[in-house]
Amino acid sequence: MSGPGNAPESAQAREVRLKAGLEAVFQAELSRTVTVSDLVVTSAGARRGNVLFTATESGGEGQRYCVTYLPTLDIELLPIPQEAALFRLAEAQGVPVPHVHFATEDPQWVGGPLFVSDCVAGETVPRRVLRKVAAEGTGETIAAQLGSAFAALHSIDPALAPPALARPEQSPVEDALARTDQQLRELLQPSPIFSYAQRWLENHAPPAGEGLAIVHGDVRNGNVIIDEQGLAAVLDWEVAKVGDPLEDLAWTCLRCWRFGEDDKEVGGFGARTPFVSAYEAGGGAFDLERFHWWKVLGTYRWGLGLAGQAAAHLDGRFSNIVMAMSGRRVGELEYDLLSLLKP
Amino acid sequence: MQDRPTAVELLDTLASYLEEEVGPELEGPLVYRTRVALNLLSVVRRELSDEAALPREAARLAALLHTAVPEGSPRLALEALNAQLAERLRRGGDPAFDEAAWPVLMAGAREKLAVLRPGYDDYDSAGERLGGAS
Structure with missing residues (x-):
């Protein structure tokens, strides 16, 4: 992002700069002389960029890649080289992720750290994903593939996690409750339903002492690539941490990620049974009560997140119409919470 | 006018x-x-x-809290009741009150959805607690 007073960089100027930086970094990292072309910006978040491009060696055939980069040296959630290391760790364990070719923290190429991975073909836009899945009949397969992917990820010894990955301060459950309690206090207006949920979660907190795992933290439609065979890759690992594996399973099953396919609990793709069966077949341990607790926590957490977006809009930290309307989506999460907590 | x-x-x-x-x-x-x-x-x-929404919700909350609807504008009255209810539910320790509160909270949630997203409450997640949906 450009600072105050700077004119924002035009899309064209950015493309020229990225192309030159990518050609130079291919030379530096891989000793390959390539021409970079056909850049496509897939996500232009405020902080991170994801750009697909073709790299062609003289006389060779072009190959598609993806560069994930930070446009500046601003603070990262998870440093890019460590995110790349996590991709490699997950890939070695059989989690479908794009293969990483190299990572660098050197800001001279594109302004900040970057890593280059394979470009995985498929669909990522949630509603288009669900149309494709319906047309190809792959929903139940994807539910099972997600269960297998989680089993593979959660089987990794968390001691191998990159050092910058967040680790629990007390326990995943206590940390989550402390965070939501803080957010509850910061709401612009009191929410009796959220207060009810916080109290319920405290009263029903599952016991500590269960195994920790590397958790992705945000596996849902929108963060996965889906092709004709189903799940092709899991993306966006920047909120990964060491935590409770059931937190990962539950987050994928929240109603807010089903995009209208409400009766398909696993991300709008399929039912819970193939998901859990595949998880257990891959060595994962499922626990219904813990799963339910994390679903309530996740629903509550996303409701608080939406309220936080509205607050950021109103106090001017991040103002736009989408953030404003997030405040008017909180009611959906309140309703889902109450449904999950029906006495 | x-x-x-x-x-x-x-x-x-x-x-x-x-x-x-x-x-x-x-x-x-x-x-x-x-x-x-x-x-x-x-x-x-x-x-x-729906101009009657605020006084309607205020009346429901006042009945649950066994109190009168505060004087003043309907918005301020509702804000005061809401804060009182949130504080009491956060404190907890009264399962009978929680149980009485749930249907009141649900009625309010459904009224909000009627404005925000009609039809969202056609689906009920309560069935997901055991076997999972479908």
């Missing part, structure tokens, strides 16, 4: 303008944001159309 168009009719006019005149000229991220803008207008329109 203002002249026509009424506030609701003005919002409808703005929605038609965005949809029919502005929409076809747009591409890229503006298409999505304009859809959000149209949704925003429909939310405000439904909210303006």
Whole structure:
């Protein structure tokens, strides 16, 4: 992002700069002389960029890649080289992720750290994903593939996690409750339903002492690539941490990620049974009560997140119409919470 | 009393303008944001159309809390009751009160959805607690 007073960089100027930086970094990292072309910006978040491009060696055939980069040296959630290391760790364990070719923290190429991975073909836009899945009949397969992917990820010894990955301060459950309690206090207006949920979660907190795992933290439609065979890759690992594996399973099953396919609990793709069966077949341990607790926590957490977006809009930290309307989506999460907590 | 168009009719006019005149000229991220803008207008329109919503909710909360609806504007009265209820539910320790509160909270949640997203409450997640949906 450009600072105050700077004119924002035009899309064209950015493309020229990225192309030159990518050609130079291919030379530096891989000793390959390539021409970079056909850049496509897939996500232009405020902080991170994801750009697909073709790299062609003289006389060779072009190959598609993806560069994930930070446009500046601003603070990262998870440093890019460590995110790349996590991709490699997950890939070695059989989690479908794009293969990483190299990572660098050197800001001279594109302004900040970057890593280059394979470009995985498929669909990522949630509603288009669900149309494709319906047309190809792959929903139940994807539910099972997600269960297998989680089993593979959660089987990794968390001691191998990159050092910058967040680790629990007390326990995943206590940390989550402390965070939501803080957010509850910061709401612009009191929410009796959220207060009810916080109290319920405290009263029903599952016991500590269960195994920790590397958790992705945000596996849902929108963060996965889906092709004709189903799940092709899991993306966006920047909120990964060491935590409770059931937190990962539950987050994928929240109603807010089903995009209208409400009766398909696993991300709008399929039912819970193939998901859990595949998880257990891959060595994962499922626990219904813990799963339910994390679903309530996740629903509550996303409701608080939406309220936080509205607050950021109103106090001017991040103002736009989408953030404003997030405040008017909180009611959906309140309703889902109450449904999950029906006495 | 203002002249026509009424506030609701003005919002409808703005929605038609965005949809029919502005929409076809747009591409890229503006298409999505304009859809959000149209949704925003429909939310405000439904909210303006139900003037009795605030006093109705205030009466429900006052009954649950065994208190009178505070004097003053319906909005301020509801804010005071809401804060009192939130504080009591946060404190906890009274399962009978929690049980009595749930249907009141649900009635309020459904009324909010009638403004925010009609039909969202056709689905009920309660069945997911055991075997999972479907």
